[in-house]
Amino acid sequence: EQLRAGLLARRDGTEFIGQVLVRLGFVAKDDLLRALAERTEEIVYSLFEWEDADFLFEPGARPGPKVVLISLPVDHVLLRGVHRHDEMQRIREIFPDGRVVLSRAPALAPREIADHPLARRILESLDGRRTMDEIAFGLHASPFPVKKFLYEAFRANLVTIVSLEGP
Secondary structure (H helix, E strand, C coil): CHHHHHHHHCCCCCCCHHHHHHHCCCCCHHHHHHHHHHHHHHHHHHHCCCCCCCCCCCCCCCCCCCCCCCCCCHHHHHHHHHHHHHHHHHHHHHCCCCCCEEEECCCCCCHHHHCCHHHHHHHHHCCCCCEHHHHHHHCCCCHHHHHHHHHHHHHCCCEEEEECCCC
16 A cells, blocks of 8 residues: 555656655654665675676766665675575575475474564465566565575475476
């Protein structure tokens, strides 16, 4: 309902939806900036998964007028990116890609999982039909944390593989 109100309240389509939600008091500015920084990090980390790419650095290039500047420490991003790449290699040994379909195993989830909002929602989403990518999309979550959780849940015998190549 708040998103719908924000979309209706946009001024001539030039305002970012985040700005509108802050202006309407639905989201705190600090929370918005934190979410944007987290999303930006996710995008940067996803670059570490590319097998082949060419990047172009343009010294002195200036951002356009509709850019939100976010500060990310380069050393932190590089270290986490490399660590995440290594984690994805381990995950791919069990789940080759996001088309894997899983279902819940009969075992009960430990309390720390049941109390964690995203983990609980992931487990509740396992229906034996949807792929890991579909679950992440449906939860509005980045694929990596979903795959990482499901990998750990698989290792803990909380989930079982239905198919390695979903629909």
